[in-house]
Amino acid sequence: MKCYLTILLFALVSCATPPSSKDSIKISIDVQELPPIGLAISTTDYNLQLVHFDSNKHGEYVIPNMDAAYITLHNGFSERKQIYAELGDNIHLTFDGKSMKESLKITGDRPGITEYLSNQKITPYDRNIYSLQFPEFESALKEKIAENCLLLDSCENTLKNESEKFIKLERARIKYLFAPALLNYPKVHGEEDLEKIRDDYYTTIKNWIEEDKDYLNLTEYQEFISRACATLAFQKKGIPTTYYENILEQMYYLDQNFKQEDVKQGFISLWANEYVQNNGIKQIYELNKFTREKLTDKKLLTRYEQIYDSWVRIAPGNKAIDFHAQDSTGKEFSLKDFKHQYVCLYLWQNVYPCIVEFSHLKKLDSLFKEKNIQLINLSIEPKLDEWKKTIRNQDIQTGKHFFLKNEKEFLKKYHYSSGTIHQFILIAPDGKIVESHLPNASSGKLEKYLTEQL
Template sequence: MKCFLTILLFALVSCATPSSSEDSIKISIDVHELPSIGLAISTTDYDIQLVNFDSNKHGEYVIHNMDAAYITLHNGFSERKRIYAKQGDHIHLTFDGKSMKESLEITGDHPRITEYLSRQKTTPYNRNIYSLQFPEFESVLKEKIIENSRLLDSCENTLKNESEKFIKLERARIKYSFAPALLNYPKVHGGEDLEKIRDDYYTTIKNWIEEDKDYLNLNEYRTFVALACATLASQEGKNTTTYYEKILEQMYYLDQNFKQEDVKQGFISLWANEYVQNNGIKQIDELNKFTQEKLTDNKLLSRYEQIYDSWARIAPGNKAIDFHAQDSTGKEFSLKDFKNQYVCLYIWQNVYPCMVEFSHLKKLIPLLEEKNIQWINLSIEPKPDEWKKAIRNQDIQIGKHFFLKNEKEFLKNYHYNSETMYQFILITPDGKIVESHLPKASSGKLEKYLTEQI
């Protein structure tokens, strides 16, 4: 259930917008019956987006900034289908939402590759290999890669007719799906001190890294290189404790040791964008300076600056973004209806982590009255009837309950994080942002923050 909630909530803020550009991959979908849970599409393990269907049961999804992509279709929890597409492709899907497996028809794809991907099943390694000495461990890991490449070997001549690049990417995908095992060896092995194999271990990790711009589209490659750079950077024994410090170490190692400039540019852009997108721009002067200096590709630099500026837009002191919502009777409300008092917005959904917060929030009622803070609960529950049912619960009676309308742009502008499922925003009486991401009530820090700041 948590997986689907993450998919759904992420979709609220990240749905792709249609485009006919030849530098993108376009997917259009027509269904006979809408999927009961929803159709989601992913190109990585963490970027999963829900497709919106119109009244004609038609949906569109566009992938930007990728030359080629492995695309996974998720029909709820039960069905998955993997396809491959390259820049300029327009793929059309038709199926019955009840059963994608039985009814899916695809046009515009690469049918031989789609067939291959449906047959390709990964045979994992046995964890007993960690008991081996390191040289033998690496040999067994390479044998496992060869074993998992046999289907590709047998289909290579046929697949070449559709895309030689796919064969290159698929070999790398298989290799790098096993590569993280190398990084886990010191943690799992237990029978050999890392100092005894130190030189061989770090040299082996370096040798497994191939600098190839084409591989930047592979989730498996990006994951391994990020972890490998962090591991190799740690050789000096620096005491990096925060995620921010580790990202900086990765970047510095990459800059000093990688030779291919386009690969360096790609990873610096990727890491900087992901960090800022997920964590904001507080206390990132060093990361920002490094990124601004090293990103010489104007397109990549522009993309980074857009993400940075979107966070600067909601920095403390800026004008708050208005909301449009309605109460259970359908009456419309916006931020302008609550002038001359502090306003605290609670973005929530009818799920357990959000409901837990209410039990802690109710303890703040005396403080809210003392500080003249108007508490407003903005629900993003997908089903309005479920929201109306939930707000009858006496345990969540604090402030005013509204149902957020046109929530996608609002959530996107406020950098709502679907993984936490909730967000607290404090606004001044004259409509300025005090803080867009307050600590959660259950941490005990929200009460302290409100007491000290107001």
Template sequence: MMNNRLLTTIIAILIGFVFSCNQDSTVKISGTISNQVNDSIVISGPNVKKTIRLNENGEFLDTINISTNIYTLIHGRERTNMFLKPGYSLSISIDNKEFDESLTYSGEGSSNNNYLAAKMLNSSLNPTDYKTMYSMDEDNFIKHINETKTSELAFLNSFENNNTTLDNELKSIELKEIDYKYLVSIQRYPVYYKFYGKKDPKTSDNFMKPLEDLNFINNNDYQVSQSYKSLVLSHFLNQESIDNNINDHFKDLIESNANDIKKDVVFQGKYSLRASSDNNEVLYNALTALSNDSTQISELTDLYNKLSIIKEGMKSPEFINYENYKGGTTSLSDLKGKYVYIDVWATWCGPCIAEIPSLKKVEKLYHNKNIEFVSISIDVRDRPVYNYDKWRQMIEEKSLGGVQLFADNAWDSKFTKAFVINSIPRFLLIDPDGNIVSGDAPRPSDQKLIEMFDSLGI
């Protein structure tokens, strides 16, 4: 007779085997890509970024361990969403010259993915006209996004009527995505209207009401919905909310288990740490409280420490012997005795070029005043198209004034790195003694710049 200890051990092994079988999280993916642009595809999703090699015929075969349902297949610049569940065995066919039009699936799980492919093709054939959409007044805008929502629901229902019923999980995700996309449009309206309409929008008191009851800490929806992800990141990275009350703004997120949201908020939130900001310490503390990633915290700390030595009133980092368009070289020390307003820019930067007309107006307004206007190009000297020659050409074509300089090592110039410049345009203001007035000064198009100059008696 088998003893009780041995019997218990055997039962435990059997239970573990059955449980592990039931918990299989693998998906088999195979297929062919014709006219491929490289030798691989990438499957990307939460905690997964797997590269699958193509053979000489563009064929591939592999298995993937999944933890959620929505993943992205990437080949070159093309990409498409996929719906995956344990046990799926998908075969994919793509002609990369007509990616959207040719994408088809067969095998277990194919009907759900053919829906996503049809949805992507429909979107590419009927692109959103954002300029028209965000130039509408409130009533017409609300009418438009309601019609869009109705159209998207009709497309989903039509696919099911003409093909097959979607998996319940995918249908739930898609219905939420339609709702979230509607809310994203509302959330973006004030900013996008100002950009496209060139004026402040006029909205009713209830315009933002649909967003009031939204839960911004749903980690499951964050993993599978791009629109929800956009809503969440825009909410937590809203500069006005960060500036007003950082601790209250992040309190619920810090206390939650929404690790994917936390990680992305910290990753993008570091760009809200700004030179000359009074909120850097509080924001740094909040972001480190959100993260449990030692590498991420180390990067935040490094950035915070760099910003701590370029505060208002501190000695400015110097640029030395930058090439001057008019000949010779110029250093910051050559301009001592005057305020120096510095524009860090590049010929390829659209927002930089958009500031040029305003910069010219400010230069004219303060001509013969106690201030020098300096523009420092961080173009790469030997880069194709946008380079040293393009810099000189653009100065001539646009009749740029002020002191036009070319940085010694583009983004990696010591001066650029010392001011932690990771996006352009960036504007700096230095006082006559070489001390920092602002490491992130207002743009020429911002009335606050004139107010700052006037407050300094320039």
């Protein structure tokens, strides 16, 4: 539940619909009533995005730059529906806004594949499989994969008429759904057992790796290749000390051992973009140099440069991005209303981890006054009425409370992270950024930072 909540929070701040393109998959939706919690769409476990509906209760969503995609529809927390689409597909959905199960109608999809995905129920392996010796363990794992492909086998001739690519991707998806079990084997058996099978174990992992550019958009394939490259890279070096070190070694291993250039380009782009997007550009000289040298695909390089430059934009010393917000009476405010003092922006939503921060912020009131800092709590709660109710709570009466308007672009520019849910930004009296991602107040490090730096 916590994980799904985090994903939904991400959806609320990442729901800008990409521009329509011929090189895309287009989904249009019409509902009788707006879904109470919202209708969201995802193509991986992490990029769930909320659909915007206009006054006619019509919404559109475009998936660019994907030749094929497994698409999951999320009706709030209650319902999920999976479909499949390929480049150029135009899919239209209608439902009553309450229950997809009862009222969802789909046109423009691949109905045989949609039915197959509705009926395909993955049967997990028994944990006792880890008690087997490694050769028997691998055989049992392959048998479980074959078992989960039985429905696909029985439907193959019918599904070929709709997409041969789907059959290929679905076999790979099922295989790589189970492949991580290989990487978990040593965790159960320990280092002594691993020493006995070391050569066979690492050879087996290599044999499970397929280099195929068609698989690059499969989450299951991405996750296995990432972990497998890290495992193989560190087989003689020991466990990496940092996530950054891990990513670098994955990249080096991939570059030295993979043969298919399209696959190498795809993973270097994926790993570099993901790291920079989530962690920024501090102390990434090696990663940045390697990525710029190895990405010869101009589109992939441009995408990396855009993400990198978006972090440059909010580096210390650059002009702060203005906000537009209102107080509980509707009066509007922006950054220019707080000249000649430091401004600490607290981006928060009406969820428990964010609320907890206020008790720690209260303890910093005297420090804020001493350092000429104005605390501004910018709510990204999607519902204005819910925000007004929340700020009546006496326990959060510190600083100024504003409701952030048009927050999506603002949050995107400041690299707001759904993983942390909240964010602190410090702006100098001259309107320039001091730091875009301060430590949380609850960590105790915010007080230390402000005391030492200002």
